Amino acid sequence: MARPREFDEATALEAAIECFWHRGYEATSVRDLADKMGISAPSLYNTYGDKHALFVQALERYLDHSTRARITRLEDSLPPKQAVRRFIDEIIERSVNDRERRGCFLINSALEVAPHDKRLGSLIAGRLAEIEAFFYRSIKAAQAEGDVPKDRSARDIARLLLGVLLGIRVLARSKPERALLEGVARPALALLE
Amino acid sequence: MARPREFDEATALEAAIECFWHRGYEATSVRDLADKMGISAPSLYNTYGDKHALFVQALERYLDHSTRARITRLEDSLPPKQAVRRFIDEIIERSVNDRERRGCFLINSALEVAPHDKRLGSLIAGRLAEIEAFFYRSIKAAQAEGDVPKDRSARDIARLLLGVLLGIRVLARSKPERALLEGVARPALALLE
DNA sequence: GACATTTTGTATCAATCGATACATAATGTC
DNA sequence: GACATTATGTATCGATTGATACAAAATGTC
Incomplete structure (x- = not known):
């Protein structure tokens, strides 16, 4: 044709x-x-x-092949609490080894373009919500299995982890030091124990 | 002349x-x-x-008149634990009321320019370290007063709070919802109790 | 008031920006 | 092989970028 x-x-x-x-x-x-x-x-x-x-x-391609793929892989291969821990661990590992300090394309975009572009802003907000949802259902499942104390708010801890994730990614772009990033994550992950 | x-x-x-x-x-x-x-x-x-x-x-002017001034004001007027809480609370308040979604100039810069500009990168890293240092000495002081449990790592909690601060600021640029931001902060601040 | 010095306003520089016009080349259909 | 259709390569569009040349204007010093 x-x-x-x-x-x-x-x-x-x-x-x-x-x-x-x-x-x-x-x-x-x-x-x-x-x-x-x-x-x-x-x-x-x-x-x-x-x-x-x-x-x-x-x-959109990045999100499908990176963030979303990672969630699916971890959720399919690990028990919920371990999936959450591994998710954060992998982010730290990537951040420490990110010699060009590119950070995360989604999070970079959340800061640079989301506030100035309504359509992209809601796309990005939706993807961040997916990450929060992954944390939330993992914690809920772990609580049901008795793997995480039930007296803690799964919703709040999921949100804390989302915030910690974003914080680590931003911090790593100016201070990609393992001790610092692990220090950020440790007390948050300790809430799962 | x-x-x-x-x-x-x-x-x-x-x-x-x-x-x-x-x-x-x-x-x-x-x-x-x-x-x-x-x-x-x-x-x-x-x-x-x-x-x-x-x-x-x-x-530099922004940092002197905004972040650094806020730390000094809170540290001079409140007991250490309350200073930390108030710091986070004020950031959430600012983020929720930030109709133009400008976020924090320092944190925006940490993401946009720090990785591409060595000189600015270390300036920014230094200012982030100042915020971490504020959290650290506040927690240390509160522990000395018996206001925060001493069996928790002041270093790690200070780093968590720094990460949470950055996370809230980034999140607010695409999802400036009070419930979400408070959810991020609540479990982190609970570690001070 | 002449002079040296710095600031201001106009006007514009070459370079680069995002985006296209246009002609040519490559395909499937008939 | 003529035709419609889409992709490609060259060459370039007007607009905007960061940055200045230049002359006029405003000061303190002498």
Whole structure:
């Protein structure tokens, strides 16, 4: 019917994720994007729309393949309390080994673009709610199994863990020190015991 | 000796803080700055250097008049445990009432510019350390007075509170809901009881 | 009041921004 | 192979970016 695309959309989108993740939305130019994606500007606009639409697609792909995949993997392979602990542990590990200090694409976006973009803001808020929901149902399940004391508010602890997660990610971008990040997490995780 | 400046440096710097606070570093143009500061571009460059130097001065002034002033005020007027509680409470109050969702200029900067600017990165890291130090010495003092259980690590709880502070500030930019932010803070503050 | 010094306002610099016009190339359909 | 349709490459659009050149204006010193 028509000339086929010569590049792989998903592969190019991965490159776009790298750009936006590393530099943020404003500091990334369309030329940066096109270069790193290995395509021309017209191909970029033809395939993904404009810069903003590309950002949305990049963020959505990142969330599906990163945050959401991690939750599914841990929830399927570990008992609930361990899944929560491991989630936080993996975030710390990633943060300490993040030599470029990219942090988390979702959390970077929550700070940079959410307040200025209503549509993206609710997308991001929804994804943060998914993380809170993971913590909440894990704690609830652990409490049902007698693995976490039942006199503690699962809702509040889930929210604390969400806050701790965001805090660790932000802190790591200016002070990526293991002792500090583990210090943040330790008293919060101790509430599960 | 020479022609005197026709505007107040500090007042104009306050306007620059508003710009950078609201939009971040990259998204704020020199024209935005000059307009809001009520001066011309040459006056801006003549007085503050370039855009980057202006940002540093704006951030430093913000920190002296906001974060650092709050710590001093609370520490001078309240017993240590109450000072910590009040600090967190005030942050939540500010976040909930922050209709423009500006968050905290320091924390916004920790995420946007710290990883890309070594000099600013260490400035920011130092200021975050000051906040942690405030939590730490408050908890230590409260423990000495028997106001906080002594079997808890003051270092870890101080770090948790720092993480919670950052988490609340980030969360508030996409979900400024009181119940959520208070839920994050409640289990952390409960560790002081 | 002449001079040195600094600030201010106008006007503009080259570079880069996001985004496209246009012609050419590559496909499936008939 | 003619045609419709979409992708690609070149070349560039007007707008905006950070930053200045330059001359006029305002001060203290002498």
